[in-house]
Amino acid sequence: MTRKEKKDLRVLALFTSVYCQAHHEGERTSPVFAGMDLSRFTLCAECQEFLEYAFSRRIKCPLDPKPDCKGCHIHCYRPGHREKVREIMRFSGKRLIMRGRLDLLWHYFF
Numbered sequence: 782m783t784r785k786e787k788k789d790l791r792v793l794a795l796f797t798s799v800y801c802q803a804h805h806e807g808e809r810t811s812p813v814f815a816g817m818d819l820s821r822f823t824l825c826a827e828c829q830e831f832l833e834y835a836f837s838r839r840i841k842c843p844l845d846p847k848p849d850c851k852g853c854h855i856h857c858y859r860p861g862h863r864e865k866v867r868e869i870m871r872f873s874g875k876r877l878i879m880r881g882r883l884d885l886l887w888h889y890f891f
């Protein structure tokens with residue numbers, strides 16, 4: 782993985798964990814992906830599954846350079862996934878005033 786990919790994944794994990802902690806009850810575990818240290822994030826089972834899927838989509842994008850997802854002709858996400866990403870970004874973005882990182886995510890996922 783490139784540094785940029787790792788950074789994207791870490792930001793995605795952060796946003797998902799903020800959303801999960803505000804919305805979901807129950808047991809949480811840290812995501813595990815490609816040997817990265819994601820131990821400071823905790824997610825419920827549903828969000829784990831979501832994050833894994835989002836990670837795999839990001840890593841497997843066949844286009845180089847990667848375009849904005851909104852301008853892409855492939856539309857590799859499964860139905861409902863984009864809406865969920867958007868909901869998580871909107872919610873967590875408000876909670877985390879992180880202008881630069883938010884811009885990065887808008888670039889990648891919309």
Ligand SMILES: [Zn+2]
Nearest residue numbers: 801805825828
């Ligand atoms: Zn959750």
